[in-house]
Amino acid sequence: MDIPILAPAALLVLWSLVMLFWMVATRFPAMAKSGMDLGKAPPGGRGSNLEGVLPDKVNWKAHNYTHLMEQPTLFYATVVILALAGAGHGMNLYLAWAYVIIRIIHSVWQATVNLVNVRFLLFVASTICLLIMAINALWVTLF
Numbered sequence: 001m002d003i004p005i006l007a008p009a010a011l012l013v014l015w016s017l018v019m020l021f022w023m024v025a026t027r028f029p030a031m032a033k034s035g036m037d038l039g040k041a042p043p044g045g046r047g048s049n050l051e052g053v054l055p056d057k058v059n060w061k062a063h064n065y066t067h068l069m070e071q072p073t074l075f076y077a078t079v080v081i082l083a084l085a086g087a088g089h090g091m092n093l094y095l096a097w098a099y100v101i102i103r104i105i106h107s108v109w110q111a112t113v114n115l116v117n118v119r120f121l122l123f124v125a126s127t128i129c130l131l132i133m134a135i136n137a138l139w140v141t142l143f
Contacts, residue, residue, distance in 0.1 A: 005088025008096040009079045015104055016068040022111065023061040030058040057114075064110040068103070075099055075130055081137040092136055099129040 027050070031038070034054065047062050079096055082088040088096075106122040109115075 002083050002086055002088030002093075005079050005083050005093050005096050008093075008100040009076055012068075012072055012075065012100045012103060015100070015107065016065070016072070019061065019065045019068055019107055019111070023065050026058050026061055027054065030054045060114050061111045064107045067110070068107065071127070071130070072103065074134070078130065078133045078137050081141065082133065085137070085140040087136060087140040092133055095129045095133050099126050099133070102126040102129065 027047075031050075031054065036053070050062070051059060075096075079088070082092050082096075102122055102125050106119060106126065109122060110119050
């Protein structure tokens with residue numbers, strides 16, 4: 001098993017938790033400022049209910065946290081396949097690090113500036129890294 005490729009995945013897990021705490025650290029003060037009382041929230045309320053209630057810049061952190069729960073799940077699976085197949089080195093390792101670094105840049109961009117054209121380019125760049133890794137994972141498991 002190639003353990004080093006698990007390091008970028010571990011970093012992305014930690015980064016996701018950073019985004020969670022950043023989201024909470026901005027949402028709770030914004031909720032208090034708007035006069036919201038969590039104790040009076042209706043049953044079944046969700047974070048999406050805060051759209052249009054809290055400032056957009058506050059919600060951007062939540063949007064990014066949601067994004068980190070979506071496509072990166074494919075990244076984690078791909079990394080585990082490559083690690084178990086003994087192919088978690090060389091180009092696959094570099095691609096894994098590139099994916100994580102780009103996703104972190106994407107997170108910071110979305111949480112602060114959030115110009116969609118730049119965010120989209122970062123998303124495409126990380127997706128290309130993941131696509132090549134996924135093809136390589138399929139290749140090493142078939143042949």
